[in-house]
Amino acid sequence: xxxxxxxxxxxxxxTGIGKTGVILTTSSFITLVLLELARLTGTITNAxxxxxTYLLFPLLFIIGLLLIPLGWYRLKxxxxxxxxxxxEETFESDDVKSALTGSKLFRTIALFSVINILFLGxxxxxxxxxxxxxxFCGTACHDVMNPEWVTYQQSPHARVACVQCHVGxxxxxxxNSKLNGIWQIVSVTFNLYERPIPTPVRQLRPARETCEKCxxxxxxxxxxxxxxxxxxxxxxxxxxxxxxxxxxxxxxxGEKAGIHWHxxxxxxxxxxxxxxxxxxxxxVEARRSDGSYHRFYNREWAAHRAxxxxxxxxxxxxxxxxxxxIYEDPEQAVDERLHKGLMELSLPYLKRExxxxxxxxxxxxxxxxxxxxxxxxxxYERNYPETASQKKTSIDAAVEVxxxxxxxxxxxxxxxxxxxxxxxxxHRGNTGCFRCHNSSLVDSTGTAINYDCxxxxxxxxxxxxxxxxxxxxxxxxxxxxxxxxYLRDEFLRSFPR
Ligand code: HEC
Ligand code: HEC
Ligand code: HEC
Ligand code: HEC
Ligand code: HEC
Numbered sequence: 001x002x003x004x005x006x007x008x009x010x011x012x013x014x015t016g017i018g019k020t021g022v023i024l025t026t027s028s029f030i031t032l033v034l035l036e037l038a039r040l041t042g043t044i045t046n047a048x049x050x051x052x053t054y055l056l057f058p059l060l061f062i063i064g065l066l067l068i069p070l071g072w073y074r075l076k077x078x079x080x081x082x083x084x085x086x087x088e089e090t091f092e093s094d095d096v097k098s099a100l101t102g103s104k105l106f107r108t109i110a111l112f113s114v115i116n117i118l119f120l121g122x123x124x125x126x127x128x129x130x131x132x133x134x135x136f137c138g139t140a141c142h143d144v145m146n147p148e149w150v151t152y153q154q155s156p157h158a159r160v161a162c163v164q165c166h167v168g169x170x171x172x173x174x175x176n177s178k179l180n181g182i183w184q185i186v187s188v189t190f191n192l193y194e195r196p197i198p199t200p201v202r203q204l205r206p207a208r209e210t211c212e213k214c215x216x217x218x219x220x221x222x223x224x225x226x227x228x229x230x231x232x233x234x235x236x237x238x239x240x241x242x243x244x245x246x247x248x249x250x251x252x253x254g255e256k257a258g259i260h261w262h263x264x265x266x267x268x269x270x271x272x273x274x275x276x277x278x279x280x281x282x283x284v285e286a287r288r289s290d291g292s293y294h295r296f297y298n299r300e301w302a303a304h305r306a307x308x309x310x311x312x313x314x315x316x317x318x319x320x321x322x323x324x325x326i327y328e329d330p331e332q333a334v335d336e337r338l339h340k341g342l343m344e345l346s347l348p349y350l351k352r353e354x355x356x357x358x359x360x361x362x363x364x365x366x367x368x369x370x371x372x373x374x375x376x377x378x379x380y381e382r383n384y385p386e387t388a389s390q391k392k393t394s395i396d397a398a399v400e401v402x403x404x405x406x407x408x409x410x411x412x413x414x415x416x417x418x419x420x421x422x423x424x425x426x427h428r429g430n431t432g433c434f435r436c437h438n439s440s441l442v443d444s445t446g447t448a449i450n451y452d453c454x455x456x457x458x459x460x461x462x463x464x465x466x467x468x469x470x471x472x473x474x475x476x477x478x479x480x481x482x483x484x485x486y487l488r489d490e491f492l493r494s495f496p497r
Contacts, residue, residue: 018071024064168205207315237351241467243460322423
């Protein structure tokens with residue numbers, strides 16, 4: 001049988017096309033095997049090598065495979081002989097000429113086809129698997145995905161693969177994502193992509209197929225105490241607290257209420273927005289578990305063309321759009337590092353000067369890193385020469401922390417700067433929850449969606465020295481969400497001022 005295969009190869013190699021095919025197939029096969037061995041043994045880890053292994057060589061292999069029959073066809077035309085004749089012609093042994101030849105030939109071809117298919121199958125499974133690795137998604141086209149890769153690696157989902165949120169399950173989702181991937185390769189090659197990459201991501205699968213594979217929507221979260229730390233602009237950057245008790249889930253008996261009410265099994269919120277951007281709502285409708293239905297219209301957008309509207313059922317991503325690509329706001333970023341003790345608070349005006357160093361728009365990252373250092377050092381050298389020399393190491397350490405903040409959040413090559421992407425949790429201006437919870441969306445009776453300050457949280461302090469300043473009078477009427485004294489004491493124990 002092997003003899004026959006060799007004969008076939010020898011025969012087909014008579015034509016130029018056939019020869020090219022044989023060489024391409026064999027050599028790409030051998031290279032692939034070697035590269036794969038290198039990858040498996042850990043000799044090569046670079047994502048680009050993987051890209052070549054799994055894209056270029058299989059392509060060459062397939063081209064080679066296509067050339068071989070073409071060469072055979074050419075040979076047949078040139079010699080005017082049939083396939084069987086061509087193969088038989090070179091067979092020397094007698095048994096080959098026996099009646100069985102036909103079926104043996106068939107078997108030979110079948111066998112090698114099976115081998116080829118198996119080989120291709122294994123390679124393509126490997127290829128899909130490799131392309132599903134977060135490292136591939138995050139680093140194969142470095143400039144483009146670097147912002148997502150950087151933010152992802154520092155998020156609660158750093159161990160969740162990109163594809164678990166971006167592709168979801170099922171062959172259809174996989175196929176769509178690969179089609180999309182081809183377009184992405186084209187747009188990266190020819191520089192056609194938008195900077196920054198626009199959101200919302202329209203081809204994102206519904207949360208049911210992604211987030212909810214890990215997060216069970218029925219889970220009861222209760223309420224959650226959160227504290228925000230705000231350091232002041234004054235000389236000793238004094239600390240103020242904002243403390244909220246978030247009413248994430250106050251449901252009773254399986255019913256959802258509170259913030260996660262929107263994802264309760266029996267509740268549904270649908271909406272349409274201007275230009276499908278999910279920012280300015282035209283109408284919002286709510287179906288509650290008791291069967292009641294309300295539609296709230298925004299008078300401001302009432303005249304918007306109705307025919308191009310896309311309706312959307314609200315899911316996790318309408319609030320948790322920054323579940324993993326978390327960009328910080330400059331103030332919050334500095335506050336957080338100060339609170340972690342990464343920068344020495346005894347440096348005068350540290351908060352104010354830190355912001356002054358990281359906020360401006362710089363030409364590129366290397367200029368920014370230099371300017372950040374210059375800005376902070378100059379300030380101390382000019383105004384506090386003693387501090388500048390005595391606390392040089394603290395100042396240098398602060399410079400490094402500020403540079404890290406900058407590198408994480410600002411990506412000039414993708415036009416990403418402060419505020420390019422923002423989260424929908426909370427409310428800055430009219431964003432986040434206030435896209436719907438506001439006075440301009442009203443139902444037929446003129447009633448707006450509730451936007452009381454205590455609908456979603458109790459406010460225990462708002463930029464106060466005492467993190468529980470308002471505990472007591474303001475919140476005493478909230479019987480469903482009691483804030484007990486022990487919480488206050490526990491808080492003070494864990495965050496001593
Ligand atoms: C926990 C789920 C999750 C994981 C894991 C995840 N993403 Fe995302 N990604 C999202 C969500 C949600 C959005 C925003 C969708 C929206 O607003 O429509 C997003 C947006 C994006 C965007 C658009 C730009 C932006 O920042 O909004 C890109 C590009 C992207 N992701 C790439 C990646 C890459 C690459 C990885 C892996 C390194 C990854 N994602 C991992 C959930 C995820
Ligand atoms: C493959 C599983 C997986 C998928 C898919 C997933 N998550 Fe998560 N998520 C986790 C895990 C695990 C954690 C907990 C991480 C920790 O606490 O260390 C988490 C944490 C969270 C948190 C809490 C974050 C915090 O600050 O503590 C939120 C909110 C969240 N996920 C939302 C989402 C959303 C929205 C999606 C879909 C876009 C999603 N997750 C998809 C596994 C997943
Ligand atoms: C109406 C907006 C909204 C929707 C829709 C929503 N969430 Fe949340 N979720 C919140 C808010 C607000 C918080 C608390 C604030 C925070 O963690 O920063 C929260 C908290 C969480 C937490 C963290 C709880 C904790 O103890 O820290 C998880 C996990 C979570 N949500 C998952 C989900 C998943 C999964 C979905 C979709 C099935 C979803 N959420 C839908 C607004 C929403
Ligand atoms: C797309 C519009 C939309 C967005 C965005 C939105 N909500 Fe809602 N929310 C609604 C609607 C509609 C209702 C029900 C109003 C009604 O029936 O009176 C509701 C109800 C609520 C309720 C009361 C639930 C109950 O128990 O009755 C809370 C709490 C709430 N939302 C919190 C939030 C928070 C927090 C956010 C932001 C993280 C948010 N919502 C974002 C549309 C929205
Ligand atoms: C529809 C729900 C909802 C309503 C209504 C609402 N908030 Fe909030 N608020 C939130 C959520 C969610 C957060 C963010 C929590 C987080 O950061 O995890 C927040 C955050 C805040 C913060 C902290 C901001 C920070 O980072 O320092 C303050 C202060 C605040 N709200 C005050 C108010 C006031 C005052 C009102 C009434 C005008 C109000 N809220 C109405 C949901 C709501």
